[in-house]
Amino acid sequence: MSxxxxxxxxxxxxxSIGLSALYREKIECEPGEGKCVLIRGRVFDGDGQPVPDAxxxxxxxxxxxxxxxxxxxxxxxxxxxxxxxIATNERGEFQFNTVRPAPRRDEDGLLHAPHLVVVVLMRGxxxxxxxxxxxxxxxxxxxxxxxxxxxxxxxxxxLAEPTNERASELSWDIHLQGELETVFFEA
Amino acid sequence: MAKLPVFAKVIVGTQPEYLHPDYxxxxxxxxxxxxxxxxxxFSERTGPVFGRDCVSATDRDLTxxxxxxxxxxxxxxxxxxxxxxxxxxxxxxxxxxQANAAGRYMHKMDQHNAPLxxxxxxxxxxxxxxxxxxxxxxxxxxxxxxxNHANAWRPAHIHFSIFGDGLLSRxxxxxxxxxxxxxxxxxxxxxISSEKDKQRLISSFDLGTTTPDFALGYRxxxxxxxxxxxxxxx
Numbered sequence: 001m002s003x004x005x006x007x008x009x010x011x012x013x014x015x016s017i018g019l020s021a022l023y024r025e026k027i028e029c030e031p032g033e034g035k036c037v038l039i040r041g042r043v044f045d046g047d048g049q050p051v052p053d054a055x056x057x058x059x060x061x062x063x064x065x066x067x068x069x070x071x072x073x074x075x076x077x078x079x080x081x082x083x084x085x086i087a088t089n090e091r092g093e094f095q096f097n098t099v100r101p102a103p104r105r106d107e108d109g110l111l112h113a114p115h116l117v118v119v120v121l122m123r124g125x126x127x128x129x130x131x132x133x134x135x136x137x138x139x140x141x142x143x144x145x146x147x148x149x150x151x152x153x154x155x156x157x158x159l160a161e162p163t164n165e166r167a168s169e170l171s172w173d174i175h176l177q178g179e180l181e182t183v184f185f186e187a
Numbered sequence: 188m189a190k191l192p193v194f195a196k197v198i199v200g201t202q203p204e205y206l207h208p209d210y211x212x213x214x215x216x217x218x219x220x221x222x223x224x225x226x227x228x229f230s231e232r233t234g235p236v237f238g239r240d241c242v243s244a245t246d247r248d249l250t251x252x253x254x255x256x257x258x259x260x261x262x263x264x265x266x267x268x269x270x271x272x273x274x275x276x277x278x279x280x281x282x283x284x285q286a287n288a289a290g291r292y293m294h295k296m297d298q299h300n301a302p303l304x305x306x307x308x309x310x311x312x313x314x315x316x317x318x319x320x321x322x323x324x325x326x327x328x329x330x331x332x333x334x335n336h337a338n339a340w341r342p343a344h345i346h347f348s349i350f351g352d353g354l355l356s357r358x359x360x361x362x363x364x365x366x367x368x369x370x371x372x373x374x375x376x377x378x379i380s381s382e383k384d385k386q387r388l389i390s391s392f393d394l395g396t397t398t399p400d401f402a403l404g405y406r407x408x409x410x411x412x413x414x415x416x417x418x419x420x421x
Contacts, residue, residue, distance in 0.1 A: 002271055002272065002273070003269060003270075003271050003272075003273050003410040004198060004201050004271070004384065004410065005197070005201070005202075005271060005358070005410050005411060005412045006358060006360055006387055006388070006409045006410045006411070007201060007202050007203060007360065007379045007384050007385060007387065007388060008202055008203060008358060008359060008360050009203070009346075009359070009360045009361040009375055009376075009378075009388065010210075010212075010359075010361075010375060011346070011348070011359050012346060012361075013294075013296055014284065014292045014294040014296065014297060014346075015284065015346070015348075016294065017284040017292060017293060017294055017308065017309055017310050018282045018283060018284025018309075018310050018311070018312075018346055018348060019282060019284075019348060021310070021312065022237075022241065022282070045215045045216050046214070046215035046216065046219075047215055049215075051216070053296075057357075059230065059233075059234060059235060059354050061229050061230045061233045079241075080235035080236050080237055080238075080241075081235075082235060083235035104229065106228050106229055110226070110228065112228060112229070112230070115230065117230045117231065117354060119354070119357055121359055122216065123212050123216075124210075124212030124213050124214075124215070124216030124217070125205065125213070125216055125217070126203035126204070126205060126207060126210065126213060126375070126378045127202055127203055127205060128357065128359060129205075129218065130225070130231075132230075145226065145228070146225060146226070146228070149223055149224070149225075150223055154220075176215070176216050176217070176218060177215065177216075177217075177218065177219050181218060181219060181220050182218075183220075183223055184218050184222050184223070185222055185223050185224070185225035186197075186222035186223065186224050186225065187194070187224075187225040187227060187231055187355055
């Protein structure tokens with residue numbers, strides 16, 4: 001038997017009522033996995049105006065953080081590993097802390113450079129958007145199976161750029177439209 | 188490691204398009220360039236796993252979060268969360284939020300001139316059980332005006348947010364009520380081109396889950412993207 005997925009509808013302007021209890025600005029990963037980073041950015045609409053009512057969900061697929069569908073709910077972790085949820089403020093800004101992930105080779109042999117998956121929700125979006133954050137300067141980016149699907153001139157929209165010398169702070173903005181429109185994926 | 192769920196492509200017309208000009212807010216926020224087709228890799232086939240610690244037993248009763256009972260028509264909203272293979276999605280996190288019976292949200296940006304109810308926050312959260320079932324106890328939300336066009340009113344609705352197995356199962360939607368005359372006029376509801384698919388957002392009145400002398404029952408089943416890659420044994 002096959003069912004068609006339920007249609008999406010916008011998250012609307014008042015999502016904080018339902019979603020704020022699980023806001024997470026610090027993404028928990030397995031200890032000792034890598035370098036801690038702070039990623040900051042802003043969300044802009046088609047007029048270049050900041051979006052003060054967006055919510056981003058970050059997913060970082062640590063090996064241990066997902067896929068273990070057989071596990072009983074009672075044994076699951078309190079805060080899901082690898083998950084972040086951040087609302088933009090009145091200036092359209094967001095920020096979160098995480099651990100820079102390692103490159104990964106999938107079962108099919110494809111290389112994935114370090115990246116985070118981002119789900120973008122807001123009033124005006126009837127379906128959420130899906131994008132990825134990569135790290136500027138990472139050598140594995142050249143071989144990444146997904147980045148190579150993106151036209152070269154648009155790849156930079158997916159790159160978080162370091163804003164300090166140690167590259168512990170990075171900047172990554174979302175442009176919903178316009179010349180700098182962020183690359184969004186259909187999956 | 189357990190098998191990861193598999194995801195079919197989205198069938199055109201069963202989901203809203205990003206740009207739906209009748210819904211004014213989509214005009215400056217919908218992407219304008221074609222989306223890039225993404226292979227379903229580990230990152231998309233896995234997703235956050237929420238535990239029972241993320242919800243408490245009282246989170247699914249929106250009528251019992253304050254000193255007094257909220258005003259309004261008491262309702263029990265229940266249903267099943269299923270995958271595309273019609274199997275129950277177990278332990279799915281279901282978050283819900285809504286306006287009060289007067290059509291006002293407990294939110295600083297809601298300026299609608301209708302009374303707040305000090306006994307109603309409008310926030311619920313639960314996990315599905317082993318049959319994929321969830322249930323909320325609440326009050327029926329009111330319709331409310333919004334600025335989309337002249338004399339625009341949103342039909343009564345409850346917002347739902349669900350995490351199933353794998354990030355691609357992520358769904359945020361709205362549940363409506365049967366017989367609402369505002370549905371035909373609502374650009375958000377009508378952003379789905381297929382008549383049959385949009386009607387799936389309308390809950391059904393259910394005498395079976397109606398509690399005598401207490402609450403009206405509404406059923407709302409939800410189908411998430413994805414299919415369990417490890418079929419249950421017969």
